[in-house]
Amino acid sequence: MGMGHLVRIEDGGDCLCAPGESVLAALGRAGLCVIAVGCRGGGCGVCRVRVLEGRYRTGRVSRAHLNADDEEAGFSLACRLYPESDLTIKAAGPPAPDVVTNKAAGKPAAGTKQSGRINPWQ
Numbered sequence: 001m002g003m004g005h006l007v008r009i010e011d012g013g014d015c016l017c018a019p020g021e022s023v024l025a026a027l028g029r030a031g032l033c034v035i036a037v038g039c040r041g042g043g044c045g046v047c048r049v050r051v052l053e054g055r056y057r058t059g060r061v062s063r064a065h066l067n068a069d070d071e072e073a074g075f076s077l078a079c080r081l082y083p084e085s086d087l088t089i090k091a092a093g094p095p096a097p098d099v100v101t102n103k104a105a106g107k108p109a110a111g112t113k114q115s116g117r118i119n120p121w122q
């Protein structure tokens with residue numbers, strides 16, 4: 001067993017991936033939150049990356065999120081990606097869903113009806 005492999009993110013940052021450790025786990029350990037984390041089990045597809053350089057093996061992934069053509073093209077799921085040499089990768093996650101910013105409209109306080117009269121008995 002070696003000392004692990006260097007995983008370099010194309011857009012900046014790198015970390016050491018220990019033997020047997022997934023790329024996603026290594027990035028998380030290094031505090032590099034450049035790839036979305038979901039199920040961590042190859043089932044949701046949010047941690048999708050593309051390997052630009054290097055050798056690797058992959059674990060079981062959901063075919064709904066990574067088909068054979070994707071794999072052929074170098075796509076992989078980081079939680080199921082294990083380097084076998086130093087790697088250069090790039091985040092390739094699904095587009096983030098639109099963030100719903102539900103700002104409360106500034107509306108006046110609920111109608112407070114006031115009679116023009118002051119009740120002298122209260």
Ligand code: FES
Binds near residue numbers: 047
């Ligand atoms: S985190 Fe869900 S597939 Fe990787």
